[in-house]
Amino acid sequence: MKDDIATLSMASNVETMKRKGNSISIDDGRKKPRIIVQQRKSLPIATVEKELVEKVQNNQTLIIVGETGSGKTTQLPQYLFDAGFCRDGKVIGITQPRRVAAVTIAKRVAEECDVQLGQRVGYSIRFDDMTSGSTRIKYMTDGLLLREALLDPFLSKYSVIIVDEAHERTIHTDVLLGLLKKVQKVRSEYQKVGTVKTNDGPLSGKENGAQSASFLKLCQGVKFPPLKLIIMSASLDPRMFSEYFGDASYVYIRGRQFPVNIYYTQHAESDYVDAAIITIFQIHLEEGPGDILVFLTGQEEIEAVEGLIQERIRQLPAGNQKLVAVPIYSSLPSDQQMKVFMPVPDGFRKVILATNIAETSVTIPGIMYVIDPGLVKARTYNQQTGVESLVVVPTSKTQAVQRSGRAGREGPGKCFRIYPENEFAKLADSTVPEIKRCNLSNVVLQLKALGVDDIVGFDFMEKPSRISIKKSLEELLLLGALTDDYKLSDPIGHQMATLPLDPMYGKALIVASQFNCLEEMLITVAMLSVESIFYRPREKLEESRIAMKHFSSPEGDHITLINVYRSSDEFLEKIRIGSSKNKILKNLRKWCEENFINSRSLRHARDIHSQIRRHVEQMGLCIASCGDDMLSFRRCLAASFFLNAALRQPEGTYRALANGQVVQIHPFSVLFQAKPVCIIFNELVRTNNNYIRNVTRIDPLWLPELAPQYYANKVEISGT
DNA sequence: GAGCACTGC
Numbered sequence: 020m021k022d023d024i025a026t027l028s029m030a031s032n033v034e035t036m037k038r039k040g041n042s043i044s045i046d047d048g049r050k051k052p053r054i055i056v057q058q059r060k061s062l063p064i065a066t067v068e069k070e071l072v073e074k075v076q077n078n079q080t081l082i083i084v085g086e087t088g089s090g091k092t093t094q095l096p097q098y099l100f101d102a103g104f105c106r107d108g109k110v111i112g113i114t115q116p117r118r119v120a121a122v123t124i125a126k127r128v129a130e131e132c133d134v135q136l137g138q139r140v141g142y143s144i145r146f147d148d149m150t151s152g153s154t155r156i157k158y159m160t161d162g163l164l165l166r167e168a169l170l171d172p173f174l175s176k177y178s179v180i181i182v183d184e185a186h187e188r189t190i191h192t193d194v195l196l197g198l199l200k201k202v203q204k205v206r207s208e209y210q211k212v213g214t215v216k217t218n219d220g221p222l223s224g225k226e227n228g229a230q231s232a233s234f235l236k237l238c239q240g241v242k243f244p245p246l247k248l249i250i251m252s253a254s255l256d257p258r259m260f261s262e263y264f265g266d267a268s269y270v271y272i273r274g275r276q277f278p279v280n281i282y283y284t285q286h287a288e289s290d291y292v293d294a295a296i297i298t299i300f301q302i303h304l305e306e307g308p309g310d311i312l313v314f315l316t317g318q319e320e321i322e323a324v325e326g327l328i329q330e331r332i333r334q335l336p337a338g339n340q341k342l343v344a345v346p347i348y349s350s351l352p353s354d355q356q357m358k359v360f361m362p363v364p365d366g367f368r369k370v371i372l373a374t375n376i377a378e379t380s381v382t383i384p385g386i387m388y389v390i391d392p393g394l395v396k397a398r399t400y401n402q403q404t405g406v407e408s409l410v411v412v413p414t415s416k417t418q419a420v421q422r423s424g425r426a427g428r429e430g431p432g433k434c435f436r437i438y439p440e441n442e443f444a445k446l447a448d449s450t451v452p453e454i455k456r457c458n459l460s461n462v463v464l465q466l467k468a469l470g471v472d473d474i475v476g477f478d479f480m481e482k483p484s485r486i487s488i489k490k491s492l493e494e495l496l497l498l499g500a501l502t503d504d505y506k507l508s509d510p511i512g513h514q515m516a517t518l519p520l521d522p523m524y525g526k527a528l529i530v531a532s533q534f535n536c537l538e539e540m541l542i543t544v545a546m547l548s549v550e551s552i553f554y555r556p557r558e559k560l561e562e563s564r565i566a567m568k569h570f571s572s573p574e575g576d577h578i579t580l581i582n583v584y585r586s587s588d589e590f591l592e593k594i595r596i597g598s599s600k601n602k603i604l605k606n607l608r609k610w611c612e613e614n615f616i617n618s619r620s621l622r623h624a625r626d627i628h629s630q631i632r633r634h635v636e637q638m639g640l641c642i643a644s645c646g647d648d649m650l651s652f653r654r655c656l657a658a659s660f661f662l663n664a665a666l667r668q669p670e671g672t673y674r675a676l677a678n679g680q681v682v683q684i685h686p687f688s689v690l691f692q693a694k695p696v697c698i699i700f701n702e703l704v705r706t707n708n709n710y711i712r713n714v715t716r717i718d719p720l721w722l723p724e725l726a727p728q729y730y731a732n733k734v735e736i737s738g739t
Numbered sequence: 740g741a742g743c744a745c746t747g748c
Binding site: 116117118144145146160161162163165166187189190191316317318319348349350374375376378379380395396397398409411453461465518519520550551555557627630685686687691692704706707708710 | 740741742743744745746747748
């Protein structure tokens, strides 16, 4: 049901004029408290504090549609705190899809409350917990709350959970919504009868009485207040959320965006890159001051456009040449990413060439013009083959609106869509939720660990296809995470669910403890879990190749990655003595640069390494090193990744044994030229060909020996 | 001999 609060209204679209106010910027950190009070009061949401609090008090679940700049994310938790929702030490949790958002918003709110970060207001994200026993308003990533649920299935410390940016429909958000719905139901039943019925436990299916009974035991004597849920979204249509939560009430809060005029092309453009460049120069020569943001599909396209712009600038009369192109995409080293924030010389105009990193993750100030060709490179997943691929597809309407909104943050703006207006109507309303287009093994494992046995019957907002659920169940069964009747196995399944890793990597750690090479596998799995470790700029390809040779192992990429990690260890060991933390980091960055290693990826891998090492220590796994015995390490790789084995074919391509797919070793692999008879690999991605990455040479006879459950009947291998 | 958007535990 729609529930209108008189003073709340929603702007129908980005073209509607809204009033200007003191703009809030999350990082302008040194305002005096009095000014903060004024700023808080001037936010659109401030006029409806009382009504909102009442809404939350009177409804179990509330959907809030608030546009950018409404202040919902920073203010609502404070209103609820003031209204007593944190009595008895209960916590208000707010989830975000992205880490930066959780951190910056928490900092801002701590400042507004005039408390030290980590006291009443804090945040918690992976590798960085800024909360304490006295934290009552807690910002976190949605993935982290899911992990918390594994330890505390009733989420008992929370009185309110706010799921922010729900319209983005990340896989974590979708799983979380299903989980929260269930937890809420059980907590309100608990409230009524004082006990949870054994056969309808919080997260378990009907047939799982034993598990709920054990939850009950855990929770004996603990009093649960009902759980309030608030779903916040910038979506065009909140009805879907409302229906999912049993016709929950929803309210609109006006945002603070400036009007953005939308322009379309007359006809469809055959060359959108060229059309975008023409538009850039039209804006530059005919429009008033303000920077331009252009959405492109990838690094290659960005580099090409950058070159073309420079070429055309040179053709302009000297007085019109004041245009600077700045690229930004995720794999760009961070110091180069920072250039989008740097001011350009007086009188110059900046044109930012971005992937969809600039859609939500990075907010660049000064943008008045947006050019949107209406395309995005998206990862898709073939449920039948399990092959991922990257394809350029049209954006959704929501995405197009989000992009145009980037022009209206500081003043009225203009957005040029490089397609005709009737094409906009044909776009999908919103992007297909992630849960419908990726491998579900991890989700299924997590849900099983939460006591959800019937995955197909789980109340997802949008159900993933049966076939991809089935495929994941089969994979987990083959990995030994599930028993024959598809229950979580003990201890393997539980251990795998505890590890914050892809299930296959979690299993590899368990296997490695039996092969006495867990030290090596911890490094391997950490390195495999991050974006590409090697940095290969196009202009220094040969140099980067020579640098990589320094680490490479003839046995394959896994041992090569170990060599990189250990070299970084040795380097750190050398410089660590007497150096400050900052200096160590700076030196490491320099070492990475010299060796053509992506320092962000390496640092990430080192963080993951220490986290999963702690986990396996707690589990009591045997942490040993195989030393120089790389034969047994490779045997361990075969035993762990047996599902990803491939045999060479006469033409030099490979056949993946699991599904018969024809694949090729990626040219970046150290085994690209060696082409051994039998290999295991970690990733299969389709671009121009089916490429497998992270490849190691194995003996084909190891497969039936080490994975008899899978290879016993595959006679052709043992015959090779 | 390729060429890869973005998140997250």
